[in-house]
Amino acid sequence: MTRPRLAAALLVFALVAALGQGTASGPAEAATGRGGCPSHRVPATGFTDTLSSIHRAGIDCAVWWDVVRGRTATTFAPSSPVTRGQTAAMIARLLRTTGHAPASWPAAGFTDTVGSPFERDIDLLAHLGIVKGTSATRFQPGRSITRAQMASIIARMFAHGYDSPLPPGPMPFTDVGAGDVHRDAIARLVGSGITTGVTATTFAPTRIVPRAQMASFVTRSATILVDRSLAMLPTARPRAGDAYASRTRAAWVHLFDGTLKTRANVRAMVDELATADANVVYAQVVRRHDAYYPSNVLPRTPDPAVAAGFDVVAELITAAHARGIEVHAWFGVAPTWHGVYTNLTPPPGWMYTDHGPQAPVADRWVTRSHGGTWSTYLDPGVPQVRSHVAAVVGELAKRYRALDGIHLDYVRYDGPDQGYNPIALDRYRQETGATGKPGPTDPAWSAWRRQQTQRIVTQAAAAIAASGNRTTLSAAVISWGDGPATPDRDGFRRSAAYTRTFQDWDDWVRSERLDAVVPMNYFRQQDPAHAAWFSRWITYERALAAGSRTQVVPGPAGYLNAPGDVVGQVRAAMRVDGASVYSFQQPTVDSSRGVWSSLAGTRWGYAPVR
Secondary structure, three states: OOOOOOOOOOOOEOOOOOOOOOOOOOOOOOOOOOOOOEOOOOOOOOOOOOOOOOOHHHHHHHHHOOOOOOOOOOOOOOOOEOEHHHHHHHHHHHHHHOOOOOOOOOOOOOOOOOOOOOHHHHHHHHHHOOOOOOOOOOOOOOOEOEHHHHHHHHHHHHHHHOOOOOOOOOOOOOOOOOOOOOHHHHHHHHHOOOOOOOOOOOOOOOOEOEHHHHHHHHHHHHHHHHHOOOOOOOOOOOOOOOOHHHOEEEEEEOOOOOOOOOHHHHHHHHHHHHHOOOOEEEEEEEOOOOEOOOOOOOOEOOOOOOOOOOOHHHHHHHHHHHOOOEEEEEEEOOEOOOHHHOOOOOOOOOHHHHHOOOOOHHHOOEEEEOOOOEEEEEOOOOHHHHHHHHHHHHHHHHHOOOOOEEEEEOOOOOOOOEOOOHHHHHHHHHHHOOOOOOOOOOHHHHHHHHHHHHHHHHHHHHHHHHHOOOOEEEEEEEOOOOOOOOOOHHHHOOOHHHHOOOOOHHHHHHOOOOOEEEEEOOOOOOOHHHHHHHHHHHHHHHHHHHOOOOEEOOOOEHHHOOHHHHHHHHHHHOOOOEEEEEOOOOOOOOOOOOHHHHHHHOHHHOOOOO
């Protein structure tokens, strides 16, 4: 999802908002359908009081369907109880919007609805048998409805309004008695995926339904109507200022477990990200310069967990594009070794064997410290390293025409003490006229090393251009420690990225050398110092993004944070150009998966542009 070379992406259908109350003692109910609320088509409302609601996506979609309306242009009152009259209005609007309301209908005879703004809606639903009065002459339009009553109204809407009853379903709830008049309706909603209860075994039938929850129930009903070809999607589109559809909503998926190593696992991962309303996956397809796809540049991985011939890139493209998610192939540049290879047979032509610290000195492409210790990280100052990276990138771009992007990682030095490969030092002396061995903090030597990481990016971009494909180029970049004291270039020059890793990604963005950067804002929100650093980086990143066509997509560390803090950091990141969570495998510190539903339900916390 990048500005200069935006791929023709299929955007993912939104997860309809969670339907329950979301208490600490049990999970929030989650809707399962997306067909009635394609996120790239649903305009974001201007309601300021729904931005953190788990029903945010459902409310926005219900407004799109013209089923609900706000109290004002900027308020929805999501927690206010929905009344019987309001419920009738929502159902009646859905019937009219979908073309299933009759041309005329008689008055119901309720004396307490005369003059009510909901009078004709109540009469319509009473005529169709969807609602009933509390007596022959009274409807009590101002009374709140319960969750059980709501279930019966929704079930009767399908049966009498659309002549398309919901099928019978299971009854897992212990608090819905065998003689409850709403029992069958509740079971039908469960069977259709409209509700899963407030917990696995409780429905809370007498709990009052708030406006937000009712919007989600009706929206989920609209999705079923679309699935049954009983309704067509609304035609309204997001206004020009509503950038939600183009905001990157991503996750990094690494190769250090089985997620990407079988067809079934890839598809399960894609399904989970689709329900999270993600639209980009940064999927690692090269682990330590061994390919998980057919390659003439890299050797095939010796990873025994991958079936012979399994093409991770091709499978990702097939599965993710079918769900409207872009695929960006993630390639770590500098590292050549990891302990998982200890007991594996090295493949012929492997980088670590041929150019690592044990290779003949003249063949070593890895870096060396000022004190002479060889590293397992490649040295950006070695020309062959840059050519190798360009070859990998160019092959990916040319081989996979449907690949949306290539995502570079570790385009940097490991610290100021690094970069002393003899080949690199010779190049430095040739290009600058310097003599001797520069110190780690030598200004000219530091500037030269920044040029080398920049050259990697430049050559990679050139390789993509030569492929003839519109594959985008992005990079995961360093945002260590405190953010820039001032949100400008002078502030960035004092950051660790600039001074310690020689990764001048501020310049990469300003000069538009690539399409997107994803700063790795890995901070523990519960630590006050970390929280302040995160905030300062976000402030800087917003300012940087505002002045460039290159996207800046902050990457919060899910693995360091509790679910609520992950959602909070994502919400802050969405004020820039989007968010990418590290990682899919561990989206929260406790590895809980519910954070994806929370993000989908709140539209990743994105605040509409005013």
